[in-house]
Amino acid sequence: MEGYARAKTRVFTHQTAQGLAVIGVDDDWCREIAKTLQAGPAHCVTISGANSDCDVYEQDNAIWQAGQCLARLGPSLPGSHNAENAAAACAMARFLGVADDTLAAAILSFPGLPHRQKLVAEQDGVAFIDDSKATNADASARALGCYDRLIWIAGGMAKEGGIASLTPYFPRIVHAFLIGRDAAQLAETLAAHGVAFTLSGTLENAVPAAYDAARKTGTPVVLLSPACASFDQFSGFEARGLRFLELARTVTEQPQTGKAD
Numbered sequence: 001m002e003g004y005a006r007a008k009t010r011v012f013t014h015q016t017a018q019g020l021a022v023i024g025v026d027d028d029w030c031r032e033i034a035k036t037l038q039a040g041p042a043h044c045v046t047i048s049g050a051n052s053d054c055d056v057y058e059q060d061n062a063i064w065q066a067g068q069c070l071a072r073l074g075p076s077l078p079g080s081h082n083a084e085n086a087a088a089a090c091a092m093a094r095f096l097g098v099a100d101d102t103l104a105a106a107i108l109s110f111p112g113l114p115h116r117q118k119l120v121a122e123q124d125g126v127a128f129i130d131d132s133k134a135t136n137a138d139a140s141a142r143a144l145g146c147y148d149r150l151i152w153i154a155g156g157m158a159k160e161g162g163i164a165s166l167t168p169y170f171p172r173i174v175h176a177f178l179i180g181r182d183a184a185q186l187a188e189t190l191a192a193h194g195v196a197f198t199l200s201g202t203l204e205n206a207v208p209a210a211y212d213a214a215r216k217t218g219t220p221v222v223l224l225s226p227a228c229a230s231f232d233q234f235s236g237f238e239a240r241g242l243r244f245l246e247l248a249r250t251v252t253e254q255p256q257t258g259k260a261d
Contacts, residue, residue: 005029015042020095022047024084025054045091049084056091058083063090063107070094071104076112076119078146086110115241117143117225123252126214128207130248131225132241137165140227144169150221151210153203153244156180156228163189163227170195174219177206181232202233203240207247222248 012021019042025031026048037044046054056065063070063086070090077086086107093103112118114130121128134140136159144152144166154163155178163186170190176197178186183199190197200206203224210222224244226237234240 001029005033009033009036012037012042017041017043019043020045020092022088022091024048024088026050026080026084043095045095047084047087047091049080049082049087056087058087063087065090065094070100071107074108074110076110076117077107078117079142080145081142082117115237117146118241120245121248121252124215125218125220126211126252127221128211128244128248128252129221129223129225130241130244131223132230132237132244134225134227135159135229135237137161137163137227140225141166141169143223143225144172147221147223148172149174149219150223151214151217151219152176153200153206153210153222153224154178154226154228155183155186156226156230156240157232158182158185158228162186166227167193174217175210175213177210177213179203179206179233180226180228180230182228186227203243203247207244208251211248211251 015021021037021042021044023030023034023037023046025034025046034044034046045056048054048057051057052059056063058080062072071086073083073086077083090103115132118130119127120130131143134143150172152173154176157180170193173195176190176195177200178197179200179202187197187199198209200209214222230237230240
């Protein structure tokens with residue numbers, strides 16, 4: 001990690017006094033880098049998706065700077081990680097002279113990026129969220145932390161450590177539907193922590209079952225955030241996310257009779 005941090009620091013190497021350095025300060029590594037950047041030559045702006053003790057930050061679902069609300073966050077930007085990205089965008093846009101009203105409108109209307117916590121379907125109070133880009137546990141942690149109660153679709157080719165690091169989020173999971181090569185490995189971790197799960201095998205099995213479970217339990221979110229690579233069943237995370245979108249729209253377009261019995 002130390003070598004990775006040094007490599008990232010090189011991004012700022014050739015800046016001049018006319019430049020702007022924007023850096024998040026939500027982890028120890030970046031806080032140390034920020035101390036160096038604050039000495040110049042470029043103007044340094046610190047940002048955070050959770051900590052108001054910096055220059056540009058999230059508070060009350062909005063981005064603030066020096067006591068001024070710059071922009072409200074729309075529904076396509078859930079979680080502190082997206083708030084941090086929005087804070088970075090605000091800092092750079094203001095530096096480049098973008099008008100505050102233009103900036104605010106752009107952030108509020110941002111539609112989100114494909115396969116990154118993208119809302120792809122909604123029916124009967126159940127939202128289907130495509131986070132197929134989450135190919136490891138750390139990425140899935142960002143998504144799991146955004147929802148109090150959810151149905152989770154996960155699995156594929158697990159990375160080292162599997163999903164053990166996600167245990168703080170397990171109480172949020174009403175039921176997990178597991179797919180792909182290493183579904184059984186993920187199931188062992190969930191079973192050890194008392195999380196209900198189904199070995200679905202494929203998205204074709206998991207998506208309709210997840211929708212049914214969400215309707216039966218009144219759970220508002222079906223989240224595809226696999227915490228695994230996709231190459232056992234798909235050409236990449238994009239193809240996995242597109243298949244999830246197709247299946248989600250198929251099940252939500254079918255006639256429903258209210259909550260499942």
